[in-house]
Amino acid sequence: DLAEQLRRLLTRATAPEQQWLRGLLTGEVRQGAGDGVVLKAIAEAAGVPEAAVRRAVMLAGFPGPVARAALVGGEEALAAVRLQVGRPLRPMLAAAAPTVTEAVARVEGPVAVESKLDGIRVQAHRAGGEVSLFTRSLEEVTDRLPEVVEVVAGLPGGDCVLDGEVVALARDGRPHPFQVTGARTASSADPDRLRAEVPLTTFLFDLLQHEGHDLVDLPAADRWDRLAALAPGQLVPRTVTDRPEEAERFAADRIAEGHEGVVVKDLAAPYAAGRRGAGWIKVKPRHTVDLVVLAVEWGSGRRRGWLSNIHLGARDENTGELVMLGKTFKGMTDRMLQWQTERFLALETGREGHVVHVRPEQVVEIAFDGVQASRRYPGGVALRFARVLRYRDDKPVEEVDTVQQVRRLGGPTDR
Structure with missing residues (x-):
């Protein structure tokens, strides 16, 4: 069992190594290896392509199970890892650009320009009518966001996985400070009382799985079309253009409304979970x-x-x-x-x-x-x-x- 494996490991370790391992397990030290190092190490240890490891971790959410699969079953086991409704996957991340014009120039052809909301990133899973909500760190917060659960449960169709943002809005439609929104997931107080005091509005910007079909490899434009058909009332404000000046005007309007900025998206890009790439580019005033x-x-x-x-x-x-x-x-x-x-x-x-x-x-x-x-x-x-x-x-x-x-x-x- 795990206790016996730990005992054997500590027995083989030197005194300094034992001290470091104890600190690592108790949270007293941070080993400092980022994903890039860990995933490369898994690939080398198992003798499998690093790309296969990255994709499996994207879908599984965490590297631990993927390392086990790679070491035991190799590349075939990694290929068997699939998006599973109810199990969070790593969210796609955005690169950054200093201006909207520069962000648009990095993408070939028309782009989508979406509001960047200063709220809580939420990944929503609906399986068999049951809704589960996860933050960007993959922490489950379902019981803290009852109004978001209601929105997702009320959408038509069957199982699905959605990506979006929830934010507390004032009566004039402007966002409250982030701290107000953030308190909804950080607090252990009565969620119904908090809901009455600080209701959250749900905005969706991606659809990753729908009724048994994985969509992460589809172009962003196709995923958006399916999302718009599924949840037309919860879409994040957005425009599609190939003109930098039009994108700049859209961004200026969003900032004037109190939002953080915009995200410029490549309409042909797949959903590259857990990575910052050219598919999404965020622009915020500095x-x-x-x-x-x-x-x-x-x-x-x-x-x-x-x-x-x-x-x-x-x-x-x-x-x-x-x-x-x-x-x-x-x-x-x-x-x-x-x-x-x-x-x-x-x-x-x-x-x-x-x-x-x-x-x-x-x-x-x-x-x-x-x-x-x-x-x-x-x-x-x-x-x-x-x-x-x-x-x-x-x-x-x-x-x-x-x-x-x-x-x-x-x-x-x-x-």
């Missing part, structure tokens, strides 16, 4: 601000020995004080990590555990996708997907952006 570094944390893993995670501060217009807005370790190259380690050690004023406090003298330009309310940070807001663009040695701390300016960047639906 905000930038100049902030000051208040403290830095020592890194771990491959960043051990370098100062990595920086604490970001903005100035309060009313008091003149520097206020923390959050942290980020994203966007840093190895050269930048080496530079900032030397720079911030020279500015050090004290330490608390792994945190190095510094004199607030270094300005940094930060890109981010949005602003959300936060009780965690003194500024009352936090930056979504913050990443470092560059350090600004040309700018004095007196000229950094203020907390109030950051809040205004979030607009009426600060998030």
